[in-house]
Amino acid sequence: MNTITIECLRYHPESDAEPRFQSWPVPFTDDMSVLQGLQYIKDHLDGSLTFRWSCRMAICGSCGAMVNGVPRLTCETFLRDLYPGPVRIEPLNHFPIVRDLAIDQADFLGKLQSVKPYIIPDAEPQGTYLQTPEQMERYYQYSKCINCLLCYAACPQYGLNDRFTGPAALALLHRYNADSRDAGKAERMEVVNTEDGVWGCTLVGYCSEVCPKGVDPARAVNQNKIESTKDYFFRFFRK
Amino acid sequence: MKTYIRPMSGWWKRNPFYLWYMLREASCVFITAYALMLLWGLYRLQQSRIQYEEWRESLSSPLSFAFHAFALVLVVYHSWTWFKIMPKTLPRMPLPDGLVVVGGVAAVVACTTALMVLI
Amino acid sequence: MQVVQTDIVVVGGGGAGLRAAIAAAERDSKLRVALVSKVVPMRSHTVAAEGGAAGVTREADSLEQHFLDTVSGGDWLCDQDVVEYFVAHCTEELVRLEHWGCPWSRLPNGHVNTRFFGGMSVQRTWFAADRSGFHILHTLFQTSLKYPSIKRYDEFFCAELLVDDGRVRGIVAIEIATGNLFVFEAKAVVLATGGAGRVYRQNTNAGTVTGDGMGLAFRAGAPLRDMEFMQWHPTCLPGTGILMTEACRGEGAILVNKDGYRYLQDYGLGPVDPWPRAKAMELGPRDRLSQAFCHEQRKGRTLDTPQGPAVHLDLRHLGAKKIHERLPLITEAAKTFAGVDAVKEPIPVCPAVHYTMGGIFTNVRCETPIAGLYAAGECASVGIHGANRLGSNSLVEIVVFGKVAGDAAAGYALSGSFQKGPPNVAEEGLTSLLSNDKGERLAVLRDEMRDTMEENVGIYRDEPGLRAACAKLATLRERYRRGVRLDDRSRAFNTEWLTALELGFALEVAEAMAHGALARRESRGAHMRLDFEARNDDAFLKHTLARHAGHAAPRIEHQPVTITRSRPRERHYGGEGKKATLT
Numbered sequence: 001m002n003t004i005t006i007e008c009l010r011y012h013p014e015s016d017a018e019p020r021f022q023s024w025p026v027p028f029t030d031d032m033s034v035l036q037g038l039q040y041i042k043d044h045l046d047g048s049l050t051f052r053w054s055c056r057m058a059i060c061g062s063c064g065a066m067v068n069g070v071p072r073l074t075c076e077t078f079l080r081d082l083y084p085g086p087v088r089i090e091p092l093n094h095f096p097i098v099r100d101l102a103i104d105q106a107d108f109l110g111k112l113q114s115v116k117p118y119i120i121p122d123a124e125p126q127g128t129y130l131q132t133p134e135q136m137e138r139y140y141q142y143s144k145c146i147n148c149l150l151c152y153a154a155c156p157q158y159g160l161n162d163r164f165t166g167p168a169a170l171a172l173l174h175r176y177n178a179d180s181r182d183a184g185k186a187e188r189m190e191v192v193n194t195e196d197g198v199w200g201c202t203l204v205g206y207c208s209e210v211c212p213k214g215v216d217p218a219r220a221v222n223q224n225k226i227e228s229t230k231d232y233f234f235r236f237f238r239k
Numbered sequence: 240m241k242t243y244i245r246p247m248s249g250w251w252k253r254n255p256f257y258l259w260y261m262l263r264e265a266s267c268v269f270i271t272a273y274a275l276m277l278l279w280g281l282y283r284l285q286q287s288r289i290q291y292e293e294w295r296e297s298l299s300s301p302l303s304f305a306f307h308a309f310a311l312v313l314v315v316y317h318s319w320t321w322f323k324i325m326p327k328t329l330p331r332m333p334l335p336d337g338l339v340v341v342g343g344v345a346a347v348v349a350c351t352t353a354l355m356v357l358i
Numbered sequence: 359m360q361v362v363q364t365d366i367v368v369v370g371g372g373g374a375g376l377r378a379a380i381a382a383a384e385r386d387s388k389l390r391v392a393l394v395s396k397v398v399p400m401r402s403h404t405v406a407a408e409g410g411a412a413g414v415t416r417e418a419d420s421l422e423q424h425f426l427d428t429v430s431g432g433d434w435l436c437d438q439d440v441v442e443y444f445v446a447h448c449t450e451e452l453v454r455l456e457h458w459g460c461p462w463s464r465l466p467n468g469h470v471n472t473r474f475f476g477g478m479s480v481q482r483t484w485f486a487a488d489r490s491g492f493h494i495l496h497t498l499f500q501t502s503l504k505y506p507s508i509k510r511y512d513e514f515f516c517a518e519l520l521v522d523d524g525r526v527r528g529i530v531a532i533e534i535a536t537g538n539l540f541v542f543e544a545k546a547v548v549l550a551t552g553g554a555g556r557v558y559r560q561n562t563n564a565g566t567v568t569g570d571g572m573g574l575a576f577r578a579g580a581p582l583r584d585m586e587f588m589q590w591h592p593t594c595l596p597g598t599g600i601l602m603t604e605a606c607r608g609e610g611a612i613l614v615n616k617d618g619y620r621y622l623q624d625y626g627l628g629p630v631d632p633w634p635r636a637k638a639m640e641l642g643p644r645d646r647l648s649q650a651f652c653h654e655q656r657k658g659r660t661l662d663t664p665q666g667p668a669v670h671l672d673l674r675h676l677g678a679k680k681i682h683e684r685l686p687l688i689t690e691a692a693k694t695f696a697g698v699d700a701v702k703e704p705i706p707v708c709p710a711v712h713y714t715m716g717g718i719f720t721n722v723r724c725e726t727p728i729a730g731l732y733a734a735g736e737c738a739s740v741g742i743h744g745a746n747r748l749g750s751n752s753l754v755e756i757v758v759f760g761k762v763a764g765d766a767a768a769g770y771a772l773s774g775s776f777q778k779g780p781p782n783v784a785e786e787g788l789t790s791l792l793s794n795d796k797g798e799r800l801a802v803l804r805d806e807m808r809d810t811m812e813e814n815v816g817i818y819r820d821e822p823g824l825r826a827a828c829a830k831l832a833t834l835r836e837r838y839r840r841g842v843r844l845d846d847r848s849r850a851f852n853t854e855w856l857t858a859l860e861l862g863f864a865l866e867v868a869e870a871m872a873h874g875a876l877a878r879r880e881s882r883g884a885h886m887r888l889d890f891e892a893r894n895d896d897a898f899l900k901h902t903l904a905r906h907a908g909h910a911a912p913r914i915e916h917q918p919v920t921i922t923r924s925r926p927r928e929r930h931y932g933g934e935g936k937k938a939t940l941t
Contacts, residue, residue, distance in 0.1 A: 013241040013850050031597065031665070031695075043801035047845030047854040052397075054564040057600045057691055059492055060401045069254060076694050096242035098535050099851035104242050105398060109512070117500040119459040128456045130468035136461060138331065143461050143493065147400055156257060159247050172500075179459060203324055204260045219327040226328065240535050241850075 001027045004079050005086035006037050008049060011097045019097065022046075023086060026079075034074040034087065035063050038101075050100035058212060061148035065101050066090040071150035071210045094152055094159035108149055111165050115173035115191055120184025135180040142175035142220055144213045151207035151217050157200055164200035165191060167207040167217030174220035177227075189231050198224045263320045266313035273310040318347065359539045359783070364392040364509070365771040366764075367529055367544040369516045369571060371399030373491070373756035374735025374763070375550035376498040381764025382548075382771075383505040389768055392542055394511045394531055396566065396856070399499045403552050403564040404756065407491025408603035408687060410483035411753035413449035415472060419480040421445045426924060428751060431477040431643050432744020433883035434899065434926035435584065435919055440722045440741040442922065444751075444758055451757040452484050460497040461486050463684075471941060473684075474608040475750045477643035477931070479636045481941065483750040488603050488687045491753060498757075514540065515856050516570065517788050519547065519578040519731070520781045526578075526730040527777045532788070534856065537849025541783060545774040546730045546767035549575060550760065553714035553736040555588075557868040559808035561711035562594050562601040571737040573863025575718040576870065576912075580726045581903040583739040583917070584716035585867070586874035587884050589747055590817050591712035592647035595696050597665030599710035602688050604749040607640040609684050610940060611673040613647070614704070615659040621669070623932075625650040632937035642931045645746040645884040648709035652817050663706050670704035709817065713752060715743040715884065716874070719903060724763035730770055734763035739901075741920070745883020791858050792849075797841025800854065804861055807834055807868055815872050820888040824876040831869045832911060838865055839909070870904035870912050877914045878902060895926050 007023035010016075024045050026037045035053055042049050051074075053063040058076045065074050068088050079087065095103035151167035152158050158166045165173075173192065177185045191197050201221045208218040251257040276298075283294040297303070322343040326336040334342075368379045371393055379393045395402065414424050424445040429436045452470075456462055462470045462484050475483040486493040502508055511531065518530040520541070528543040551571025555563035576582050593602040593613070607613070615621045620639065623630050627642040627650070634641065651669060654660050660667040673681055678701045681689055685700070692698045692705045717739040724732045724740060734740070735756045742755060814827035838861065846854040880894035881887050899919055904912040 011243050012848065013243070014848050016243075019243060019245075042854070043799075047800065048848075048852075050846075050851050050853055052401075054397060054401050054566050055403065055406045056565065056598070057406060058694065059489070059687070060397075060403075060405045060564060062397065062401045093245070094247075096244045098240065098242055102851050104240075104535075105512075109398065112500075113503045116503075118504050119457065119501075121457065124457055128453055128462075128470050131464055132468045133464050133466060135468075136464055140461055143496070144489070146405075146492070147496075156247075156250050159250060176459070181457075181459065202264075203327070204257070205324055205327070206254075206256050206260070208327070209256065216327070218324075222324075222328045223330070226330070 001029060002083060003027050004037070004083055006041065007086050007088050008100065009090040010049070010100050012099055028079040030080045032079050034067055034072070034077045034079060034082070034089065037079050037087070038074065038089070050102050052102055059146060061146035064092050064148045064150050064153065066093055066153065071153040073148060073150070073212050076212065092149055092153035094155070095149070105149065107162060108147070108152065108166070108169065111169040112147070112172065115165065115169050116184060116188055117172045117176060119176065119179065119182050120187065121181065122183035129181045131180050139175045139178035142171045142178070142215055145171055145175075145215045145217075146213055148212065150210045150212060154206040154210045156204060157202055161196070161200060163196040165197050167221060170198060170224065171215055171217040171220040174224055189228070192224045193228050193231060198228055201225075263317060266317045269310045269313050270317060273307070319344070359541055359785070361541045361543060362392065363543045363776070364390040365544060366390070366546045366548065366767050367392045367394055367542045368548045368550060368764070369394050369529060370402070370550035370552060370735070370737070371395030371397070371499070371510070371512070372402030372550060372552055372735065373404035373495055373498055373753070374760035375399070375548070376495075376502050377757045377760025378548045378550055378734055378764030378767065379508045380498070380502055380505060381761040382768040383507045385765055385768035386772060387505070387507050389507060389771055391508045392511055392544070393502070393508055394514045394516055394529065394542065396513065396515045396534070396570070398512045399502070399510070400496055402495060403567050404491045404495040406562070406564060406601065407494070407753050408488045408601060409475060409605040409608065410473060410485030410490045410750045411448070411452055411494070412475070412478065412482045412748070412750040413452040413484055413754060414445065414482060415449060415470070416480055416482065419482055423479050424448070424482065427478050428742060428748055429744070429924045430929055431748040432742075432746055433893065433929055434921075434924070435744030435882060435901070437741030437920040438922040438924060439920050443722050444742045444755070447758045448754045451754060451761065455494060455497055455757065458497050458501045460493050463487055465941065473605060474634070474636065474641055474938065474940065475748065476604050476607065476641050476647070477637055477748040478750070481938075483608065485605060487683070488605050488685045494753060494757075515859070516551075516574065517859055518784060519574045520783070521578045521728055521731070522777055522781070524729055525777065526728055527781055530783055530788070532856070535851055537852055537855075539785060539788070541781060543776060543781070545771040545776060546732065548763045548767045549718060549731070549733040549737055550735045550763070551737045554864065554867045555711045555714060557807060557811050557864050557871070558588070558711040559812045560597070560599045562591055562599050563711070568860040568864050569714070569867035570860060570863045571733070572718055572867045575726060575728070575731065575733065576866060576904070576906045578728060579906065580728050580731065581719045581905050582716060582867070582870045583719040583901050583903055584874070585714070585870040585904055586878055586902060587715035587743075587745050588711060588815075588871065589644055589713035589715055589884050590648035590709040592644055592651060592709050593671050593707040594710035594712070595692075596663050596668045596706060596708045598695055600691055600695050601712070602671055602692065602705055602707050603685070604644070606671060606673055606685060606688065609680065610634055610676055611640065611671055613640055614670045614672055615654050616661045617659065621654050621659065622647065622650055625653065627932040629932070632935070634938050634940065635935040636938055638932045638935055643746055643748060644712075646931060648817055649886060651709050661706060666708060668706035668708045671707045672704040673700050674702065674704065713747055715739070715745070715747050722762075723766045724759055725766060730774065732763040732767050734759040745885060788859070791842060791844060791855055792847050794841045794843050797843035798837060800842050800844065800858055800861065803834055803838055803842065807831065807861070807865060811868055811871070815875055818886045818888050819875055821876070824872055827872040828869070828876060828911065831865060831872055835865050835869065835909070838862060866906070873912050873914050874902040874904055899926060
């Protein structure tokens with residue numbers, strides 16, 4: 001069995017003024033993820049190491065962290081691929097640290113609410129709506145977002161200005177706008193059109209690179225720059 | 240609830256992806272400078288042939304040559320990034336993203352070659 | 359200690375909890391609903407459900423057939439009046455999810471498609487690729503944001519139920535970020551905290567599935583019912599237990615042993631042809647498939663993998679297009695976690711603990727014996743799963759009974775009042791863990807519990823093993839009481855503290871499982887006794903009730919099963935049948 005050094009950024013709000021690194025040697029097998037490495041530390045070496053995790057199969061979105069400077073889901077990042085290490089684990093960039101690897105997600109949750117991520121119906125049908133696979137294709141990709149926040153950790157614009165609505169929330173906004181069952185686009189365009197809406201994006205494009213689910217939030221955001229532009233010009237004709 | 244907010248200073252040095260992004264953004268400065276130079280040449284041309292020749296003369300210095308070579312590299316890089324992100328800004332295409340990028344680049348190469356041949 | 363007064367507390371932010379909160383908010387927007395969850399709702403374990411949710415829509419289908427499939431699937435331990443209510447309300451709830459935006463997979467004509475599932479006689483399972491639970495959860499969570507009367511308390515760990523005079527009066531919860539204690543005073547409480555699969559070692563469950571809600575209700579005096587019925591899902595990755603959905607088989611995948619032989623035909627599920635056909639071979643129920651695996655293992659016909667014995671789940675004949683369209687999540691998971699390309703190679707799989715059929719005893723209105731306390735979803739035993747749950751009945755259970763619980767709690771809160779006087783909060787019991795200087799390491803106790811359950815309360819059980827498990831669990835509870843020594847003594851985001859509290863619940867829930875299994879001297883559904891191989895309706899056509907008895911072992915009682923129209927008979931799979939055309 002090989003051993004790898006895992007170094008974690010640690011911060012305790014009750015005793016630390018600022019974060020520091022601490023490292024541990026962790027024995028690992030080829031099938032062990034970074035998350036399992038962290039669990040090993042917690043179980044056997046230091047029970048105070050704090051991190052979130054849940055499903056361990058890359059669908060719940062809890063366990064995101066910076067792994068050697070890159071935002072990753074720790075459950076699907078394997079220690080064998082980082083050997084010989086050391087592996088440096090930090091909380092997701094651009095978020096306030098609550099403790100160790102746990103970040104404060106409240107800002108994102110507020111933004112998610114602000115984009116009205118639910119169907120705003122015109123008139124509900126008897127039975128189900130009809131929606132062809134082609135119509136579904138237009139939004140389905142964006143509905144795969146697991147809210148893991150890796151895209152926010154990848155987005156320097158969000159780091160520089162936390163009022164920016166940000167990649168995942170805008171992708172979900174687009175998901176509902178593009179859904180044939182929805183009639184709430186006009187309400188959501190108010191969020192899109194602001195400086196902190198899609199115009200806060202400068203197309204760094206890293207959000208789409210790090211997305212573990214192929215959502216491609218950069219595409220959603222930039223589609224909406226076009227929508228926003230159309231909205232701006234066509235409003236003169238609408239009057 | 241007490242939290243710790245990490246500073247952003249020097250963020251663009253933290254990841255090669257950000258460096259390439261900053262290079263893309265910075266390339267605008269050189270591309271603008273080049274465009275202004277070209278405009279200046281046009282202005283000289285409408286003044287007289289002699290002044291136009293003087294302008295051309297002024298471009299033949301080694302310094303100017305270095306600037307143009309550098310600007311060319313940046314233009315090529317900038318164009319590449321432009322095509323690379325183009326699929327994200329287009330409405331839904333029936334083609335895969337890669338093909339859109341390759342198509343865009345191929346069109347540029349074809350137009351440039353055609354221009355070279357014509358002139 | 360901060361006090362929050364609210365009309366209804368919903369504990370748990372998974373599918374059932376969210377549906378309950380929405381139902382209560384829709385019933386009366388003046389009711390204040392507090393949604394208390396130890397994780398942000400979209401992290402809840404509903405997210406990991408893959409296959410789909412059952413609801414009768416096809417012309418060839420009927421409520422009667424869904425009823426019969428469910429009751430026979432549950433080996434006649436279901437309460438049939440509850441199953442009747444359940445099957446009659448499945449489709450309307452799935453349609454409601456559709457209206458709320460759930461991206462159900464469609465037929466080319468725009469109608470919702472359905473797929474086959476094990477033990478179901480018709481294609482009845484609504485699905486959203488193989489991310490059905492994920493989409494249901496996100497749809498419910500995002501829809502819940504519409505209702506201003508739902509106030510969320512994300513990352514609050516519910517540590518105690520407050521009950522006075524047989525009536526619920528609220529909960530005590532720990533705000534995880536700060537470690538502060540909160541008292542939620544409420545007229546009604548809905549528990550929707552999920553299952554307890556994590557009392558076992560190899561399981562498909564998220565780390566959060568530790569049986570907290572069952573433990574809370576159990577300690578407060580509500581009985582746990584049918585806890586010996588634990589479901590092993592037959593197709594999971596060895597080692598991690600990561601789920602390879604039953605939908606693989608619903609779409610036509612096959613199971614073969616190390617010789618490439620479709621071994622299920624040897625265990626009452628054959629003949630192989632015509633294939634595919636409903637309720638036969640790979641489309642048999644989960645209990646039978648997991649049991650068949652054990653027999654294959656005993657005969658030495660399983661494969662050896664570094665993570666343990668396995669058989670092969672073969673999808674290759676479905677073709678790349680269908681695999682990627684219908685089963686994208688498990689294709690990704692097989693690649694990431696097992697290094698297998700499902701399009702080109704078979705996936706090694708084995709059974710792993712998946713679902714807790716039993717739970718907090720409730721009636722069809724989701725009422726527990728404690729007034730004002732409701733339970734829904736996996737933490738509850740409302741009576742639809744019996745001795746073996748059919749795949750795709752639980753994803754629809756969470757919305758059907760989540761709604762019932764939310765409605766009922768709202769009705770109770772509207773007519774009820776707050777109890778007078780300050781509640782009696784056992785703060786000391788929660789915080790004393792933070793000051794133990796002596797004691798054992800948490801992980802040691804946890805791992806011993808899991809190994810005991812895995813070893814002695816497994817797919818096949820016998821009296822000596824179960825007695826050993828009961829004794830071991832009693833010792834573990836005693837050791838836990840004597841002291842767990844935590845490395846972390848602080849309050850802010852102390853996950854070690856929370857894990858210790860979870861272990862306290864888990865140990866008691868595990869004990870209810872082992873004692874229930876010991877008392878059930880027959881084999882039925884997922885409960886297989888090597889020493890009592892047959893079903894015994896005369897003695898055991900009844901539910902098991904476990905009652906909390908303080909530090910002592912739980913008291914086991916039995917309760918009659920409600921039979922309305924389907925008399926128990928032999929449970930039958932395989933045999934003759936028409937070849938099915940899959941859509």
